Amino acid sequence: MTNLAIKLPGLELKNPIMPASGCFGFGKEYAKLYDLSQLGAIMIKATTVEMRLGNPTPRVAETASGMLNAIGLQNPGLEGVMGSELTWLEQFDVPIIANVAGTTTEDYVEVAKQISTSPNVHALEINISCPNVKQGGITFGTDPDVARELTQAVKAVSSVPVYIKLSPNVTNIVSIAKAVEEGGADGITMINTLLGMRLDPKTGRPVIANITGGLSGPAIKPVALRMVYEVSRQTDLPIIGMGGVADVDDAIDFLSAGASAVAVGTANFVNPFVCPEIIEKLPERLHELGFGSAEELIGRSHRL
Amino acid sequence: MTNLAIKLPGLELKNPIMPASGCFGFGKEYAKLYDLSQLGAIMIKATTVEMRLGNPTPRVAETASGMLNAIGLQNPGLEGVMGSELTWLEQFDVPIIANVAGTTTEDYVEVAKQISTSPNVHALEINISCPNVKQGGITFGTDPDVARELTQAVKAVSSVPVYIKLSPNVTNIVSIAKAVEEGGADGITMINTLLGMRLDPKTGRPVIANITGGLSGPAIKPVALRMVYEVSRQTDLPIIGMGGVADVDDAIDFLSAGASAVAVGTANFVNPFVCPEIIEKLPERLHELGFGSAEELIGRSHRL
């Protein structure tokens, strides 16, 4: 029997596959398609203190093997998420990773403190890297000192382990990773989207109302993989890797690069069954490759 | 008549389309396919003081809508390039932009000084952004101060205008652009490749012998376009834009974003006739869009 289980701070995962934040809402829609208890975990949509309506539309645009989005952290706010979304999710046997966003340190602290007390929230993912909010968000993820301090502040109040979600839009991602490690982070999730833009060749106007958006999907996989590889070699933190995962071999690649678990974002829109499909194929693929467990594969590329 | 001509420091371009450095060698191979005098300009392969053999193979790997390369600046060296390649190119009525690379400031200065005296070299493109050389290269492009000083040093010795080629692997590309503007650069070319990686899912090994490589092709176009847009709004330097250009609408997009001319890299491998094809289609497309010249389109997205 191939063992898919992975143990991470706060998380006992049945398998290393989970939907990425913002690409799965709070699970309700996908629950109509399959049993969410199959998933390793669920990363829910970013939660902010107050409800947010996000950016004007169009909010998405297609690009070659990728897409841009500028949703802008639309969410029902801390009360809405804790009151209705998380409670609803309790019916499933699946750990929730709550994605926390804000524009000030106080915002992050407030959300982290409260949401970490929800019984099914087993870990926090601190989104210091969303490119689609005008203030705050992006700078937290690009300056090591700011990232360290935010990590410390969140760690001080969280009742569950804290994962920091890194932005790829930086010169040196290892320096940010090391800073959050120093700040006491329990793990890292990476990568968030690359900042990009699409124009309408007819009008010359940006297709996304917000002008720029975050690039995700298979197009960014090489960048994501390189960053996971670098960070996993140079820090001791466990990594939940993501960026362009769309099939079982992509998941294998992220584990090989050094991730301990893998999140699937954009691919859910292309194939809503992608997560259970990868989970189903993983044991056979591991067996073919000569591995008895998913765990053995982690960081395989470093050992070669 | 639609006017395609563009005037840039040192360059009187018949049209705004040129092959990007490293994707066209020194023109010999493509000269067998079409008349190089059709091109707006030619950006030749990076030249270093001494001949270089580059990295071990495999040097290329395909990715979703893109490719990775780690050629590693293989070139015949200053003497070889000036002696045989540039002389051979004199038969064509096309300005050459010489791509200059090195590992120390002295290297860059040496190549810039000499190669800028070649009669058909009308401008230099200083490659401070190649991700595939182990020392030097990459850091020049990621630190504003270093970039400024290198620009000054090269400007001091060059007999022709100097364009600096920016790396996209930075937190803040505008700060690098401003630094090279202060350093006296005549223009900017952007973007070079994004640092990426591919693994073989069977073995877990990196496909590229050099482990990481530079990501190019349609996958990176959204990132390139966003950066051209940002830099063109915040500096006064003319930009030669590139990154994923593969058809006439891509070229339109880069001009709209603020580039004054457009370079085509990876697409030459997919369609070796891509440059003359874009040049041929440009007048009709401009006419359809209601523009009388390519120049009018430049920066169109800023004015909307």
Added chain:
Amino acid sequence: MIRQQHMTVVSQQEIAHRIFELTVEGDLVNDMMAPGQFVHIRVADSYEPLLRRPISVASYDKEKRQFTMIYRAEGRGTNLLAEKRPGDGLDVLGPLGNGFPVEEAAKKAYLIGGGIGVPPLYELSKALNGRGIETVHILGFESKSAVFYEAKFKELGDTHIATVDGSHGTEGFVTHILNELPKDFDAYFSCGPTAMLEAVQWAYPEKKGFLSYEQRMGCGIGACFACVCRTTKSETDYIKVCSDGPVFRAGVVIS
């Protein structure tokens, strides 16, 4: 229930300039519930193009397990879709969204469509006629070459055509026709460009109306928040076109 199904192309035909009628077969049709629903189509087994394309159901036949779409081959995705031939497979996610509430019409309904907003009105008209409701069709197109289904709509009721260039029917927009028609209907149903929907709402502020909206989509099922619109209900209220719509009562959506 929403399914993702590998359906089979039964027929594909160009019925007007770059307008294609595509019929596919599969069990997914069993779950179709109302005219105005749509499907989300993956046009190629490639990452480029990556996203699915939303296309309305123009008509369906549960007995034959077939449904028909009508679409304009315009961009990358729809042009690839136009290459499908009978026997080819097609990856369809659906049925999605809520359709037109046929039970809201009492005696006579106006069906107002523009361009590629016309197709869902066909199944709607059949359904209304099936309930004994008189339907009047007011359809706008770019020009004569883009007109389709005129005869089919005529079989179901009075049909008025407007073309922007005047090459067929009335010159101008559907609103030019609406101005000339009596207001003796009890409900209207409309699908087309947002500007048209706005104009139609303005024309009949006192009538019961149902409008089908378009938005750029990601998931198509309500999870990604790509396709939202604010509503007139409150400052903080919003709907998702894909899962709450695409059909909404007139006066609700701020577009």
Added chain:
Amino acid sequence: MIRQQHMTVVSQQEIAHRIFELTVEGDLVNDMMAPGQFVHIRVADSYEPLLRRPISVASYDKEKRQFTMIYRAEGRGTNLLAEKRPGDGLDVLGPLGNGFPVEEAAKKAYLIGGGIGVPPLYELSKALNGRGIETVHILGFESKSAVFYEAKFKELGDTHIATVDGSHGTEGFVTHILNELPKDFDAYFSCGPTAMLEAVQWAYPEKKGFLSYEQRMGCGIGACFACVCRTTKSETDYIKVCSDGPVFRAGVVIS
């Protein structure tokens, strides 16, 4: 002259397990000059997969303007290629590279191939036989199910087959057969995995040999420096497999 041409698929057949024989037609064939040349194929009109795929010419017929390739459907690109049907178009860049120098063989030649390195040896054998040269074929495959063209080679000369699993012919590698054969030939030609080329060179240090190499390619025409190998000539000498090769004299390339 190198051309980029939209050729037409004449036939496609699976001739062994996941091994396809594909014949296409077009003027580009007129420029083919020697067995061992290759073409660079764009398998889909999409950016994914992006790059062309290098495939050897297995045989060509200038009168019919047709040439044949034999390839293994393995990864993304070759699997898409395997979906092409007669009548479909195919974007081919070629002919590329320099082929085998048939004039270098005097009386008797050994043709040593492994797996998907076997195909170019077929046209080569025909050309050598056409010049009155005796050919002996030593061909290695994974297993019986992967063997192709055995009968065709037999028509041209002695043919020995090795399979790794022993399911057909000699068990093991081509070198196991070479050890048993006389060395009464004047030239050998080989194409296959690099390890096999190395072994063959070691087996016949004193003979005249020509080897066809593989490398990952970008442009396929000599411009991008993706496909280089160092040579035995000097520390700084190198060749490009695509334009200087793919065929080189034994002892030249450091692989």
